[in-house]
Amino acid sequence: MITTAGAIPTIEPDTAEELAAALRRASDARQSMVISGAGTKMNWGRRPQRVDAILGTRRLNRVLAHQHGDLTATIEAGATLAAVNETLTRNGQCLPLDPPFADRATIGGILATNDSGPLRHRFGTPRDLVIGVQLATVDGALAKAGGQVVKNVAGYDLSKLVCGSFGSLAAIVSATFKLAPLPSASKTITVDAPDIAALAAIVREVMSSQLEPIAFELGASTGATGGMAGVAQAGRPALIMRFASLPVVVDAQIHQACALAASKGCAATIVDGDAERRVWDQWARGLWDSPGAIVRASWLPAEIASALAALKGCATAATTTGVTPDITPTVTQLGGRAAVGAGLIRIDGDARAQAATIEQLRRSTAFRHVVIVRGSDELKSLVDVWGPLGDRERLLVSLKRALDPIGVLNAGRGPL
Numbered sequence: 001m002i003t004t005a006g007a008i009p010t011i012e013p014d015t016a017e018e019l020a021a022a023l024r025r026a027s028d029a030r031q032s033m034v035i036s037g038a039g040t041k042m043n044w045g046r047r048p049q050r051v052d053a054i055l056g057t058r059r060l061n062r063v064l065a066h067q068h069g070d071l072t073a074t075i076e077a078g079a080t081l082a083a084v085n086e087t088l089t090r091n092g093q094c095l096p097l098d099p100p101f102a103d104r105a106t107i108g109g110i111l112a113t114n115d116s117g118p119l120r121h122r123f124g125t126p127r128d129l130v131i132g133v134q135l136a137t138v139d140g141a142l143a144k145a146g147g148q149v150v151k152n153v154a155g156y157d158l159s160k161l162v163c164g165s166f167g168s169l170a171a172i173v174s175a176t177f178k179l180a181p182l183p184s185a186s187k188t189i190t191v192d193a194p195d196i197a198a199l200a201a202i203v204r205e206v207m208s209s210q211l212e213p214i215a216f217e218l219g220a221s222t223g224a225t226g227g228m229a230g231v232a233q234a235g236r237p238a239l240i241m242r243f244a245s246l247p248v249v250v251d252a253q254i255h256q257a258c259a260l261a262a263s264k265g266c267a268a269t270i271v272d273g274d275a276e277r278r279v280w281d282q283w284a285r286g287l288w289d290s291p292g293a294i295v296r297a298s299w300l301p302a303e304i305a306s307a308l309a310a311l312k313g314c315a316t317a318a319t320t321t322g323v324t325p326d327i328t329p330t331v332t333q334l335g336g337r338a339a340v341g342a343g344l345i346r347i348d349g350d351a352r353a354q355a356a357t358i359e360q361l362r363r364s365t366a367f368r369h370v371v372i373v374r375g376s377d378e379l380k381s382l383v384d385v386w387g388p389l390g391d392r393e394r395l396l397v398s399l400k401r402a403l404d405p406i407g408v409l410n411a412g413r414g415p416l
Helices: 016-028 081-089 107-113 158-162 196-208 247-263 273-286 301-320 351-363 377-382 392-403
Strands: 002-005 008-011 033-036 053-056 063-067 072-076 130-136 142-146 171-178 185-192 215-221 238-245 267-271 293-298 332-337 342-347 368-374
Touching: 016 033, 016 053, 016 130, 016 142, 016 171, 033 107, 063 081, 072 081, 081 107, 107 158, 107 171, 130 158, 142 158, 185 247, 185 273, 196 215, 196 238, 196 247, 196 301, 215 273, 215 301, 238 247, 238 273, 247 267, 267 273, 273 332, 293 351, 301 332, 301 351, 342 351, 351 368, 351 377
Parallel strands: 008 053, 033 053
Antiparallel strands: 002 008, 063 072, 072 171, 130 142, 130 171, 185 238, 185 267, 215 238, 215 332, 293 342, 293 368, 332 342
C-alpha cells in the first residue's frame, strides 16, 4: 500500500516479502528511504538529507509466536509495545521494556534505537533482551539470525548489530525477545533528598546492599524550579525505587529501603496500586512534557555527586563563556538509572545556549556518550547530534558500506 505524507510517499507493506521487495526497488532506483513505525522517534537523529519515500511497518503488527514455557515471543516490527504486552499479559508474562512513549512506540523502533526506560535497571536494554531477528536488506533479501530460544548459536548475531543503528543497516521485520513473568506484588518508594550528598550516599549503599529494585531512578535539577515529575520538591534531588516480586519479599525490601532513607535524613513515601502507576506515568513524562532539548548521556553511578556538580557547572558555563549576553540562561534537569549511570538530560534556553551546554557536557570528564535525542533544527545545525565517534568511526563506516553501499537507508540521520 502507498499513501502520501505531504510530498513524500509512504509505502506500507503487508508482508515481509513485500517490505524486502520495496527496499530492492528503492536500491535499484537509487532512492533514499526512511523506515517508520509509529513515528515517535522520527525527529531523532541528524536532520535528514534527501528522503524519497517512507517505509512504514505498522501493517506488520502481529505476535507471531509466544513460547510460554520458554518465556520468549517473536513479534513483528510494527506492533506497539503496549499491544504486545496486552497480549502477553493473558499468559502472565510481559516484555519488560518501558522506553519513552511506550504506549505508542513500536517494537522495530525500540530495537533500532536501543531505547529503554527505568526497567533497564533489572532487565537491561533491548540489546540485552533480543535473541533473534529477521531483517530485510537493501538487495531485497530476508535474513534471519539467532533463534526462538534463549540458548542458541544460530548464525551471526545480527540482532545486536542492528540495535542502536537507527535503521541505517537493514529494516527490522520481526524480532524474538526474552520475556519476564508478571510479579504478584509491586510497591514503589519515593525519596526526597535534602541535598546531592544524601542522594549520592543512598545510591552507593543501595548498590552495595541486598536490595533488588526492578527500577531505581534519580532526578535532579540545576535550577530552583521544576520538581521531578511530582515526586520531589522543586529544585531538590529525588530517588524512586520500585520493588516487584512476592508480597512478603516486596514488603521486606520496602522496609529496608525506608530505613536506609531515614538513616540519611531523607523523607520517604510508599505508594502502590493506582497511585504507583500514576507516579511512574508522571516520571516517564516529566522531562518530555516540558520544552527544551533532551540529550542521552552516561556517567559513573558511584560518582553521581560529581556528575551533578559538573552538570550545574556546564549550565553555568553556557551563560558565561564564549556566548553573547542575549542568550537565555540554561536550566537543566536529569532523570535516569541511578545504579546504571545512564539517562536523559533536558536543557532549556535558546539553541545557542543549548549547544554551548552540550559542548561543555562532551568536554566534561563526568559524562560520556552525550547524544542529542530531541532538539530543534537550529540546535542540530550548531552541534552534531552524535558527537565524536572516536575509534568506532572506521568500524561503523565499514558496516554501512557492506550492508547499504549506496546509502538507501535512513537519509543520514543515524550514527552510521
